[in-house]
Amino acid sequence: MKSVDCNLLLKKEAKKGIIIFGPPGAGKGTQAGRLVEELELGYIATGDILREAVAKGTPLGGKAAEYMNSGELVPDEVMIPIVEEKLAEESDKRGVLLDGFPRTVRQAAMLDEAGRRNGIEIDKAIYLKTSRDVILQRLCGRRVCPKCGATYHVRNIPPKAEGICDKCGTALVQR
8 A cells, every 4th residue: 555645635635724904995805705605715704703702792702892892903812712713613614714814923823823723724815905095985985784794885885775774674884
């Protein structure tokens, strides 16, 4: 029986990890949605998982809420365990796309290690670049449903009834 190089096998069978980053309003969420669907990946958006942890009332969610409510960035000591937990949940998929993470060198090192533990090779990064004018136009027109999370844009993706969510009928808020 011929021996097989395990490192080669693992490399070949590794699940893929992609990081998408750029300024707010660059289109990360839109492009991430397309990539997740096309490539059948898990999706980890830090804003979503932070809100989920807060809503669940987890101890880490409570700590995150303190920072978020004061307008501060959530520190690595809170953010890293939340992302690690979500990465483990998504490890059964073909791979994962990360939106908004990592933001620091420490987070990148943690992501690399957590990816290894979960059989995910982070091997691509996509930077979305756009002009300041486009970003401002996109951000000023954003609307979101506070109940179901559906997103709209007053000009590009308007709801059927102005200011009302198409999915659940809740009044939209500016994000």
